[in-house]
Amino acid sequence: xxxxxxxxxxxxxxxxxxxxxxxxxxxxxxxxxxxxxxxxxxxxxxxxxxxxxxxxxxxxxxxxxxxxxxxxxxxxxxxxxxxxxxxxxxxxxxxxxxxxxxxxxxxxxxxxxxxxxxxxxxxxxxxxxxxxxxxxxxxxxxxxxxxxxxxxxxxxxxxxxxxxxxxxxxxxxxxxxxxxxxxxxxxxxxxxxxxxxxxxxxxxxxxxxxxxxxxxxxxxxxxxxxxxxx
Numbered sequence: 001x002x003x004x005x006x007x008x009x010x011x012x013x014x015x016x017x018x019x020x021x022x023x024x025x026x027x028x029x030x031x032x033x034x035x036x037x038x039x040x041x042x043x044x045x046x047x048x049x050x051x052x053x054x055x056x057x058x059x060x061x062x063x064x065x066x067x068x069x070x071x072x073x074x075x076x077x078x079x080x081x082x083x084x085x086x087x088x089x090x091x092x093x094x095x096x097x098x099x100x101x102x103x104x105x106x107x108x109x110x111x112x113x114x115x116x117x118x119x120x121x122x123x124x125x126x127x128x129x130x131x132x133x134x135x136x137x138x139x140x141x142x143x144x145x146x147x148x149x150x151x152x153x154x155x156x157x158x159x160x161x162x163x164x165x166x167x168x169x170x171x172x173x174x175x176x177x178x179x180x181x182x183x184x185x186x187x188x189x190x191x192x193x194x195x196x197x198x199x200x201x202x203x204x205x206x207x208x209x210x211x212x213x214x215x216x217x218x219x220x221x222x223x224x225x226x227x228x229x230x
Contacts, residue, residue, distance in 0.1 A: 001210045002103040003115050005217045009099050012221050013092050021227040022091040028220060029098025036102040043101075050097050054090055061086040109133040114200040127198050135181070142177055146170055 016022050033043055067081030104112065113126045150166065157163050 001206070001214055002107065003112075003119060005214065006100050006103050008217070008221060010096050012224055013095050013099075016092060016224065016228050017088060018228050021224050022088065022095070024227055025095035025224055026091060026098070028224075029095045029102065032099055032102035033105075036105040038102065038105055046101065047094070047098075051090070051094070054093055058086040058090055061089075110201050111203075113198070114203050117200060118203055123197060126200075130198060135185070138181065139174065139178055142181075143170075143174055146173060 013025050016025060062078050062082035063076050065079055065082030065085055067079035069077050070080050070083065071078040107115070109130050113130050116126050116129070117123070147170070150170065155166060157167075
């Protein structure tokens with residue numbers, strides 16, 4: 001039910017353009033994260049990371065979309081239409097990210113995989129998701145150990161060829177260790193009887209509270225549509 005609500009939210013929000021509807025969507029996202037019990041500090045940290053990635057994508061839009069110029073200099077033109085488009089896309093993406101974070105908080109990788117299997121998502125995609133969720137953290141810890149070893153050998157990053165070479169060796173060693181870990185994990189899974197289908201927990205039966213939440217969420221989507229189309 002939560003996954004279906006996330007899908008419906010994304011389909012509606014990506015079509016919003018009006019300021020009132022987008023503001024309401026962002027407000028709903030913030031309120032749902034509070035309802036989900038996500039700590040404000042953690043929420044701010046996640047939002048900052050997400051917005052930083054968005055800036056890399058949207059930073060060029062105000063300078064590449066033609067329209068009424070707001071600033072010119074150095075061969076660059078900052079257009080009003082490009083700035084508005086970047087703001088609208090950022091608002092849409094932030095609203096979708098906040099609600100997805102709120103609805104899927106506490107579900108866990110196993111529960112998410114079981115829900116995806118119930119929605120008939122291909123098993124290969126589910127297993128890729130579960131293994132990625134499990135072993136990205138392992139690779140992050142391995143990367144931290146390698147960087148600690150570099151610092152212990154008095155490595156200090158600079159803007160020179162030695163630094164680029166050292167980072168290249170770091171990435172190469174991380175890939176080698178990831179391959180070795182993947183081979184060990186694969187062997188361990190086969191020893192435990194893995195035959196191409198990962199065991200997942202059973203989904204809880206649908207309750208009246210779940211249906212009530214779905215109805216309330218559908219009403220929220222209807223409010224957004226009314227604000228958008230009047």
